[in-house]
Amino acid sequence: MSKQINQSLREWMDIFMHRSMRGWSQFAKSTGLSMPQFSILMQLHHKGPCGMSQISERFEISNAAASQLAEKLVQSEYIERAEDPNDRRAKVLQLTKKGEDLINAGVVERYRWLDELVKKLSTDEKSKVHEGLSILTEMAKKLESRE
């Protein structure tokens, strides 16, 4: 059984990742942002506001690099860089509305394929898919919260 499920997981990832990876980088390009810049936006969207050092840690780049990337995103008004009230050395980076909108547009575009896919499923299939994914998501969240 474990083999079967691993098999099906991998097959799915293979297909899915291919679509989404290429999709995201093309979307990023179409907005004029580089992948590193875009990834920072994604990250802020996913994990919420954070400081400069968190960026450099998560992306494994130097502090200087993070600072420079952030600067460009501030210039293009996708993020806001404010002073941390609790520590005046630190900054708080967060998405502006423009930034949020951009990511959401990307999500919509990216999932169009999935919507098409779902449309083709029967009601019964849909509910099975839903059930399976809910289980995965639940567990993923549980694990993530523990890290």
Place this chain on the structure above:
Amino acid sequence: MSKQINQSLREWMDIFMHRSMRGWSQFAKSTGLSMPQFSILMQLHHKGPCGMSQISERFEISNAAASQLAEKLVQSEYIERAEDPNDRRAKVLQLTKKGEDLINAGVVERYRWLDELVKKLSTDEKSKVHEGLSILTEMAKKLESRE
């Protein structure tokens, strides 16, 4: 129902994509390859051997860029660039064993998280997940083959 399933799909993608995107780019970096170079390997792995023009089409870059990237991958022995026997202008790019091994190592590393996740599931949950994913994968393949 359609709303529910879309919801669960998106939640899952959100989590999953975050992990895998960051994961892949870090893995690529650890191998010394740039993302564009690495993406080409992924692509060859996923879609099999192809010509130079297919690369430039799929990645939406110029022919020159594709050629230069391929050159580097040939140098580092991740791919092989042979003359197409049917058209001597064209080339056939394909992964070498070294290239295959690299991608597979990446896959293993990337899915370690998933394996952990699956381990935590009960037998019943596993079979439900398996069922759901199989349905998705089937349909995805059907759609893909039609493009």
Place this chain on the structure above:
DNA sequence: CTTTTTAGTTAAGCGGGCTTAACTTTATGC
């Protein structure tokens, strides 16, 4: 209160990806 550590910025310089443009070689259309 001084020393040290931490957060971030700035600038110089390297390497990489990408584009355009000029070119070679092979296939196709007429």
Place this chain on the structure above:
DNA sequence: GCATAAAGTTAAGCCCGCTTAACTAAAAAG
């Protein structure tokens, strides 16, 4: 067969991300 189109390659030049190194400013440690 000759002109044209197609597949790749090569080189020049640009922009970008990244690193190191030197610096500022604020917090923590003593």
